[in-house]
Amino acid sequence: xxxxxxxxxxxxxxxxxxxxxxxxxxxxxxxxxxxxxxxxxxxxxxxxxxxxxxxxxxxxxxxxxxxxxxxxxxxxxxxxxxxxxxxxxxxxxxxxxxxxxxxxxxxxxxxxxxxxxxxxxxxxxxxxxxxxxxxxxxxxxxxxxxxxxxxxxxxxxxxxxxxxxxxxxxxxxxxxxxxxxxxxxxxxxxxxxxxxxxxxxxxxxxxxxxxxxxxxxxxxxxxxxxxxxxxxxxxxxxxxxxxxxxxxxxxxxxxxxxxxxxxxxxxxxxxxxxxxx
Amino acid sequence: xxxxxxxxxxxxxxxxxxxxxxxxxxxxxxxxxxxxxxxxxxxxxxxxxxxxxxxxxxxxxxxxxxxxxxxxxxxxxxxxxxxxxxxxxxxxxxxxxxxxxxxxxxxxxxxxxxxxxxxxxxxxxxxxxxxxxxxxxxxxxxxxxxxxxxxxxxxxxxxxxxxxxxxxxxxxxxxxxxxxxxxxxxxxxxxxxxxxxxxxxxxxxxxxxxxxxxxxxxxxxxxxxxxxxxxxxxxxxxxxxxxxxxxxxxxxxxxxxxxxxxxxxxxxxxxxxxxxxxxxxxxxxxxxxxxxxxxxxxxxxxxxxxxxxxxxxxxxxxxxxxxxxxxxxxxxxxxxxxxxxxxxxxxxxxxxxxxxxxxxxxxxxxxxxxxxxxxxxxxxxxxxxxxxxxxxxxxxxxxxxxxxxxxxxxxxxxxxxxxxxxxxxxxxxxxxxxxxx
Numbered sequence: 001x002x003x004x005x006x007x008x009x010x011x012x013x014x015x016x017x018x019x020x021x022x023x024x025x026x027x028x029x030x031x032x033x034x035x036x037x038x039x040x041x042x043x044x045x046x047x048x049x050x051x052x053x054x055x056x057x058x059x060x061x062x063x064x065x066x067x068x069x070x071x072x073x074x075x076x077x078x079x080x081x082x083x084x085x086x087x088x089x090x091x092x093x094x095x096x097x098x099x100x101x102x103x104x105x106x107x108x109x110x111x112x113x114x115x116x117x118x119x120x121x122x123x124x125x126x127x128x129x130x131x132x133x134x135x136x137x138x139x140x141x142x143x144x145x146x147x148x149x150x151x152x153x154x155x156x157x158x159x160x161x162x163x164x165x166x167x168x169x170x171x172x173x174x175x176x177x178x179x180x181x182x183x184x185x186x187x188x189x190x191x192x193x194x195x196x197x198x199x200x201x202x203x204x205x206x207x208x209x210x211x212x213x214x215x216x217x218x219x220x221x222x223x224x225x226x227x228x229x230x231x232x233x234x235x236x237x238x239x240x241x242x243x244x245x246x247x248x249x250x251x252x253x254x255x256x257x258x259x260x261x262x263x264x265x266x267x268x269x270x271x272x273x274x275x276x277x
Numbered sequence: 278x279x280x281x282x283x284x285x286x287x288x289x290x291x292x293x294x295x296x297x298x299x300x301x302x303x304x305x306x307x308x309x310x311x312x313x314x315x316x317x318x319x320x321x322x323x324x325x326x327x328x329x330x331x332x333x334x335x336x337x338x339x340x341x342x343x344x345x346x347x348x349x350x351x352x353x354x355x356x357x358x359x360x361x362x363x364x365x366x367x368x369x370x371x372x373x374x375x376x377x378x379x380x381x382x383x384x385x386x387x388x389x390x391x392x393x394x395x396x397x398x399x400x401x402x403x404x405x406x407x408x409x410x411x412x413x414x415x416x417x418x419x420x421x422x423x424x425x426x427x428x429x430x431x432x433x434x435x436x437x438x439x440x441x442x443x444x445x446x447x448x449x450x451x452x453x454x455x456x457x458x459x460x461x462x463x464x465x466x467x468x469x470x471x472x473x474x475x476x477x478x479x480x481x482x483x484x485x486x487x488x489x490x491x492x493x494x495x496x497x498x499x500x501x502x503x504x505x506x507x508x509x510x511x512x513x514x515x516x517x518x519x520x521x522x523x524x525x526x527x528x529x530x531x532x533x534x535x536x537x538x539x540x541x542x543x544x545x546x547x548x549x550x551x552x553x554x555x556x557x558x559x560x561x562x563x564x565x566x567x568x569x570x571x572x573x574x575x576x577x578x579x580x581x582x583x584x585x586x587x588x589x590x591x592x593x594x595x596x597x598x599x600x601x602x603x604x605x606x607x608x609x610x611x612x613x614x615x616x617x618x619x620x621x622x623x624x625x626x627x628x629x630x631x632x633x634x635x636x637x638x639x640x641x642x643x644x645x646x647x648x649x650x651x652x653x654x655x656x657x658x659x660x661x662x663x664x665x666x667x668x669x670x671x672x673x674x675x676x677x678x679x680x681x682x683x684x685x686x687x688x689x690x691x692x693x694x695x696x697x698x699x700x701x702x703x704x705x706x707x708x709x710x711x712x713x714x
Contacts, residue, residue, distance in 0.1 A: 157453060170455070235548075236546075236548045236549070238547075241570060
């Protein structure tokens with residue numbers, strides 16, 4: 001995608017994050033509103049960067065590590081904007097936007113590798129696969145942020161020692177509800193994304209499943225969230241335990257996403273993508 | 278012109294004395310009859326609450342009026358002067374204004390920052406207006422006091438944290454459950470403090486209250502009052518299952534609710550959070566229950582700890598409030614100074630002259646084409662116009678009459694000519710607020 005749009009989005013995310021962090025300290029509602037508009041603006045620029053690139057080249061430019069980091073950040077901001085619209089939790093942005101900014105900075109620091117040019121990557125199936133998976137991951141990232149907020153607030157209430165954050169954080173009930181909402185909406189997206197990926201693998205490579213490390217780890221992560229969802233719905237897991245699981249789940253996502261690329265090789269890793277014929 | 282205040286409050290007088298000097302709510306007419314006839318008093322208003330009795334007045338002879346107020350208090354309430362002169366405080370002018378602002382902002386209250394006093398002053402003010410006892414100065418002073426109190430409340434955190442046990446409990450509950458609407462409370466034991474907490478919970482939206490007590494009869498009586506249900510102590514395990522907030526206050530020696538009772542039921546209630554408020558001494562709820570997930574236990578010491586830290590927070594905020602008050606006192610003093618004939622006439626003259634100059638300047642382009650004689654003629658013409666316009670208002674201002682009427686006239690004229698822009702804006706605001714109420 002174009003350097004200019006990427007840079008503009010990066011600047012928007014960083015200023016938005018600054019606004020959100022100032023909001024925590026100063027408690028001026030206007031800061032939150034402005035920060036959200038800046039994020040929204042950055043999101044639009046960022047997304048149009050991907051769209052333009054898609055139109056020009058015929059495929060979504062997520063086949064390099066740098067681009068996929070940037071796409072991850074886009075998914076986080078998108079997921080946040082959706083959930084913010086649903087819950088109107090001002091302080092959530094103060095926890096989510098730094099995460100998205102970190103992905104963006106990481107992307108900016110990663111050198112751009114040559115785009116793999118395999119015609120197999122020029123497929124709508126692949127675009128849908130990647131979009132669904134990342135939107136799911138973005139929502140799980142918001143769940144992670146809400147879980148961290150929950151754990152901080154729960155610590156206040158259990159230890160009976162109150163830091164200035166106590167007043168600023170919402171009630172446990174609301175934070176748990178965000179967590180639940182993220183799980184229920186993120187899980188189907190991830191599931192659809194994985195299924196589409198496997199169908200496309202069958203069509204393009206002749207096999208649904210190739211025991212590629214990324215596939216194995218993705219499925220493990222998926223199972224982890226499936227168990228969490230099941231326990232929530234049947235046994236009534238909630239609160240602290242659900243929050244800790246959301247944190248562990250996020251760690252698993254990070255490992256599946258980054259660790260597998262770097263330590264374990266497979267056709268899903270970015271260097272592996274080059275080799276697909 | 279002076280503003281004086283004579284009064285006593287919870288810091289200077291014991292409750293017994295305050296009760297004796299308290300004004301009866303049914304005798305407002307008689308009280309104001311007496312106040313209006315205090316020697317050399319121009320305007321007057323009294324504020325009487327359980328924590329204070331204060332009488333404020335404007336006067337030309339402060340010493341005589343202060344004396345008159347003490348005598349009036351003594352005669353009206355039938356209490357000998359030397360019984361309460363020790364407890365009286367007297368403020369004049371700037372100190373009166375400051376004191377009133379502090380009272381309205383709840384800086385002088387027994388519980389710093391409690392919000393009721395402002396409402397009480399508003400009631401007192403309406404009574405004084407209805408009785409025709411307050412005039413331009415006290416009206417403005419009271420309005421100003423309301424807006425200062427509002428400023429203090431919004432700009433400082435003086436009212437923002439709980440300083441009573443039951444309110445602190447409600448605040449904690451809100452941080453756990455978010456909304457209390459539809460939540461179910463269980464009262465174990467029926468102490469006075471538990472009742473108070475239950476009232477707070479109900480007004481915060483709690484849907485139903487169950488009361489469990491050793492003597493079922495008491496539980497039934499209390500349940501009627503709160504439109505709740507009664508239960509015996511043996512039913513606690515069952516009712517606990519449904520409760521979200523539990524307040525315990527029994528006189529029992531051992532724990533009424535033990536670790537295993539709660540641990541055992543959490544799975545069944547699908548880990549719905551439960552909040553125990555244990556205000557009994559010795560404690561009713563086993564403290565280790567707090568370690569169970571989604572269960573929160575606060576005992577009376579925990580709540581008191583929160584209250585203490587909130588109180589010290591309020592004291593810090595009070596310092597900020599004092600700064601606001603000093604600022605507003607200064608503004609009010611400046612306004613009072615203008616409330617005289619001479620500065621008002623000068624104000625109108627300056628304003629008209631400014632308008633005249635501004636209009637001449639605007640016509641500069643046309644005036645340039647005229648001869649010096651013609652320009653001179655226009656100057657004279659406009660000057661005499663200004664003088665003519667000024668003539669009647671000045672006569673009106675200089676009319677002799679009762680002091681209070683004269684101040685009202687000055688105030689009127691100042692408003693008509695919009696000499697104190699901020700004040701007119703404020704009046705408009707207050708007018709709108711009154712219309713809303």
